Amino acid sequence: MKRVIGLMLFCLLGFNFGFAQNAQELIDNLKKELKNNPDAKRTAVIYSDLTWYYSKIATDSALNYGEKAIRESVKLSDSTLMAQVYSDIGAVYFMKGDFQNSKANYLKAYKIRKLRNDSRGLAKINNNLANIYEKTQHYKEAMSSFLEALHYFESIKDEKNTSITKGNIGLILLKLKNYPKALQYISAVVKYQEKNNFTEELCVSCLNLGNVYLQMNDTLHALNYYNKSVKACTTVGNQKGISSGFNNIATIKTAQKKSKDALALYEKSKEAREALNSNLDKTNFDLNLAKEYIADKKYDKAKSLLLSTKKVYEKEELNDKLQINYNSLIVVCSNLNQPDSVSFYVNKWAIVNEQLLVDNTVKQTAELETKYQTEKKEKLLQKSKAEIATRELEIKNKNTQFLILGLISLALLIIIYLVYRQQKLKNKQQEQEFELKSAISKIETQNKLQEQRLQISRDLHDNIGSQLTFIISSVDNIKYAFEIQNSKLDNKISSISNFAKSTIIELRDTIWAMNSSEISLEDLQTRIHNFIDKAKEAKEEIQFSFHIEDNLKEIKFPSIEGMNIYRTIQEAINNSIKYAEAKSIKIDIKSNNDVLIITIKDDGKGFDVDKIELGNGINNMKKRIYDINGDIEFITNATTGTEIVIKVKG
Numbered sequence: 001m002k003r004v005i006g007l008m009l010f011c012l013l014g015f016n017f018g019f020a021q022n023a024q025e026l027i028d029n030l031k032k033e034l035k036n037n038p039d040a041k042r043t044a045v046i047y048s049d050l051t052w053y054y055s056k057i058a059t060d061s062a063l064n065y066g067e068k069a070i071r072e073s074v075k076l077s078d079s080t081l082m083a084q085v086y087s088d089i090g091a092v093y094f095m096k097g098d099f100q101n102s103k104a105n106y107l108k109a110y111k112i113r114k115l116r117n118d119s120r121g122l123a124k125i126n127n128n129l130a131n132i133y134e135k136t137q138h139y140k141e142a143m144s145s146f147l148e149a150l151h152y153f154e155s156i157k158d159e160k161n162t163s164i165t166k167g168n169i170g171l172i173l174l175k176l177k178n179y180p181k182a183l184q185y186i187s188a189v190v191k192y193q194e195k196n197n198f199t200e201e202l203c204v205s206c207l208n209l210g211n212v213y214l215q216m217n218d219t220l221h222a223l224n225y226y227n228k229s230v231k232a233c234t235t236v237g238n239q240k241g242i243s244s245g246f247n248n249i250a251t252i253k254t255a256q257k258k259s260k261d262a263l264a265l266y267e268k269s270k271e272a273r274e275a276l277n278s279n280l281d282k283t284n285f286d287l288n289l290a291k292e293y294i295a296d297k298k299y300d301k302a303k304s305l306l307l308s309t310k311k312v313y314e315k316e317e318l319n320d321k322l323q324i325n326y327n328s329l330i331v332v333c334s335n336l337n338q339p340d341s342v343s344f345y346v347n348k349w350a351i352v353n354e355q356l357l358v359d360n361t362v363k364q365t366a367e368l369e370t371k372y373q374t375e376k377k378e379k380l381l382q383k384s385k386a387e388i389a390t391r392e393l394e395i396k397n398k399n400t401q402f403l404i405l406g407l408i409s410l411a412l413l414i415i416i417y418l419v420y421r422q423q424k425l426k427n428k429q430q431e432q433e434f435e436l437k438s439a440i441s442k443i444e445t446q447n448k449l450q451e452q453r454l455q456i457s458r459d460l461h462d463n464i465g466s467q468l469t470f471i472i473s474s475v476d477n478i479k480y481a482f483e484i485q486n487s488k489l490d491n492k493i494s495s496i497s498n499f500a501k502s503t504i505i506e507l508r509d510t511i512w513a514m515n516s517s518e519i520s521l522e523d524l525q526t527r528i529h530n531f532i533d534k535a536k537e538a539k540e541e542i543q544f545s546f547h548i549e550d551n552l553k554e555i556k557f558p559s560i561e562g563m564n565i566y567r568t569i570q571e572a573i574n575n576s577i578k579y580a581e582a583k584s585i586k587i588d589i590k591s592n593n594d595v596l597i598i599t600i601k602d603d604g605k606g607f608d609v610d611k612i613e614l615g616n617g618i619n620n621m622k623k624r625i626y627d628i629n630g631d632i633e634f635i636t637n638a639t640t641g642t643e644i645v646i647k648v649k650g
Contacts, residue, residue, distance in 0.1 A: 023053045044072035044081055051088045055095060062092045083112040083121065090128060099132045106132070123152035127165060139172050146172070163192045167205060174212055182212050190225075203233040203241045210248065219252050226252075243272035243285065251292065283312040287325065294331060303332045322352045339503040347560065471496075519562025521589065522553040527566055528587065531573070539577055548589040555596065557628075564624040565598070565648065568632070571621050572600040572644050580604025580642060598646040606636040 030046050030053070038046065047069035054062035066089040073081040086109035093102035106128050113121040126149040133142035146169045153162040170185030186209045193201045210225035226249045233241035250265035273285050286305045293302035306329050313321045326349035333341035478493060525548055532544045557565065569587065576582045582604035589598050618634070621644075625632040630648035 023057055027053050027057075040072065040076060041078070044069060044076055044078065047072055048081060048085050048088065051085060051092070055088065055092045059092050059096050063089065066092065079112050079116060083109045083116070083118070086112070087121075087125060087128070094128070094132065099136055103129065103132050119152055120156075123149040123161075126152075127161075127168070130168065134168070134172060139176055143169065143172055159192065163189050167208070170212075171208060174208070174215070177215070179212055179216050183209075183216070186212060199232050200236045200238070203229055203236055203238045206232060207241060207245055207248070210245075214248070214252070219256075223249060223252060239272045239275045243269045245269075246272065247285075247289075254296070283309045284321075287321065287328075290328060294328060297335070299332045299335045303329070303336065306332065319352050319356050323349065323356065326352060351560070518556040519559055519566075520554060520556045521548060524562060524566055524569075525553070528569055531570055535573060535577060542577065542582060543584040544587075545584070546587045549591065552589060552591055552596070561628040561648075564628050565646070568621045568624050568646060569598065569600060571617050575617060576600070576602040576604060576642065580606070582641060594649060596648050598648075599643060600646075601641065601643040603641040606638045606640070606642050608636075 027050060030050055034043070034046055047065050050065040051062050051069055054065060066085060069085040070082065070089075073085055086105045090102045090105035090109065093099070093105060106125050110122065110125045110129070113125065126145040130142040130145035130149070133139070133145060146165055150162065150165045150169065153165060166185045167189040170182045170189065173179075173182035173185060186205060190202065190205050190209055192198075193205055206225045206229035210222045210229060213219075213222035213225065226245050230242055230245035230249075233239075233245060246265045246269035250262045250269060253259075253262035253265060273282055287309045290302045290305040290309065293299070293305065306325055310322070310325050310329070313325055326345045329345040330342055330349065333339075333345060525546070528546065532546065536542070536544065556562075573585060573587075576585050580602050582602035585600070585602045587598070587600050589596065591597065622632055625646055625648070628648060630646060632647075633645045634642070635645065636642040
């Protein structure tokens with residue numbers, strides 16, 4: 001019920017639309033002016049304007065013109081223009097979601113404006129920096145920057161910017177759960193906007209104020225401001241605000257057990273959501289709705305929404321959203337008693353989590369490289385300036401005696417050689433430092449991955465494992481505490497107990513794989529022998545044999561690959577026991593030219609590959625092997641039985 005939705009950026013939507021309509025015309029006019037070869041000052045200003053106008057249309061073009069504007073403003077030594085361009089480039093990176101580069105450019109602009117005592121410019125940059133800190137969850141830094149900006153706007157009695165800044169501070173206080181302070185700030189913003197009839201801004205602010213009241217369990221005031229938000233959003237056509245407002249009201253009605261009213265409101269929220277232009281906005285809304293269903297224990301509805309959102313996030317490769325999606329599916333499938341799905345999504349979650357760590361490492365490495373290249377360019381620029389100054393000096397002193405020119409030239413050559421030698425030594429030192437940082441980063445990443453694997457395995461063992469153990473104990477107590485005369489009921493209870501026990505075994509296998517960074521063939525052999533021993537207890541008449549070449553036992557696989565191979569062999573043996581009516585099952589592992597060949601053969605009745613409808617077992621075997629870039633072949637007939645050949649790179 002207490003789902004808080006922050007929407008302060010919605011007040012920019014109308015501006016962006018109007019801006020996009022006129023930007024192309026302005027860009028075309030500026031490009032025409034460039035063709036007339038204006039002077040250096042005007043050229044730099046045009047590049048700066050193109051950076052800003054392109055920012056809402058094509059960010060790559062905006063950054064291209066931003067670099068040109070910086071070069072021209074440096075040549076002119078125009079600090080005012082340089083500060084403006086750095087600020088515009090910071091805004092472009094913010095729109096791209098690259099908060100690191102956005103922050104770096106805003107700080108460059110801040111440094112220049114600080115030297116120029118540009119208080120208004122500093123206040124605007126503080127607002128922008130605070131938005132970056134808020135996005136990266138550095139709330140203390142965000143609050144500090146917002147308060148510094150607020151102090152300036154209040155000092156010059158700028159009511160509009162004061163109101164916007166107070167609203168942003170109120171949202172941070174809401175996230176920090178300081179509800180009385182959040183109420184104080186956002187209430188002041190709403191009063192100012194109501195006084196000045198700022199309908200578009202009220203659409204957002206009333207929704208935020210409703211969220212504050214909801215967190216304070218004041219549903220009466222929450223409903224009042226949600227209704228005000230819906231009314232304002234409807235007036236300005238803000239579909240996302242309308243959808244959020246109806247959804248939050250419906251949440252309150254659900255908590256009040258007014259299901260009929262809640263369903264009607266959810267339907268209105270859905271209609272507004274479907275009117276959104278952004279498919280990603282709809283998907284994000286569905287993900288939040290799925291979380292609501294999980295909280296209300298409506299697991300079937302939650303699963304349906306999560307599966308649909310998963311497709312969008314996988315297509316868009318949004319790993320941060322997939323991490324939340326897979327984690328929610330683990331919870332849902334666990335409550336729906338679907339252990340195979342739990343195991344599947346645990347693996348999916350682990351892979352995405354690992355990819356996020358790798359992406360973060362790559363991003364940090366790229367940032368170090370960018371920093372290194374920037375420093376290198378600045379040094380080359382300084383060197384170029386020195387060479388230009390030297391040439392100008394030579395032109396001014398062209399009538400100087402030949403001997404003096406010769407001495408000056410010799411001195412310059414010596415200086416250049418010494419600078420070159422010093423630069424070469426410095427570059428070598430920087431390369432060594434970079435290699436050391438990369439090595440340290442790689443080690444830290446590996447340690448973090450191992451810690452996360454151990455944490456996941458502990459959580460699986462302590463939570464799901466203990467729950468399954470409780471289920472087995474409870475079922476066995478029922479079976480032995482009561483004299484059950486109904487054989488079907490007795491068989492059903494035994495089936496539940498056996499299913500839970502097999503699930504614990506599979507869970508332990510998964511934990512074993514997650515706790516191991518690598519799995520050797522010898523580990524697999526031991527694991528498969530244990531499985532065969534259990535199979536013999538159920539089918540004593542079947543003869544098992546297992547052979548592996550001694551020189552292959554030390555071959556190691558990553559934990560996910562090793563687990564896929566083990567599960568595939570396990571499934572093959574299970575199929576032979578259940579369906580083939582086999583008298584003997586042989587497992588053989590050998591190698592041929594760095595290719596590991598695993599053969600599972602039985603002497604059962606076989607099956608027709610072309611006629612039989614393949615079940616999840618065979619499809620899962622294929623998928624597991626294809627996922628590790630291997631190959632699997634099924635050779636079967638009624639006379640010789642079934643032979644499954646798996647080939648993976650050893």
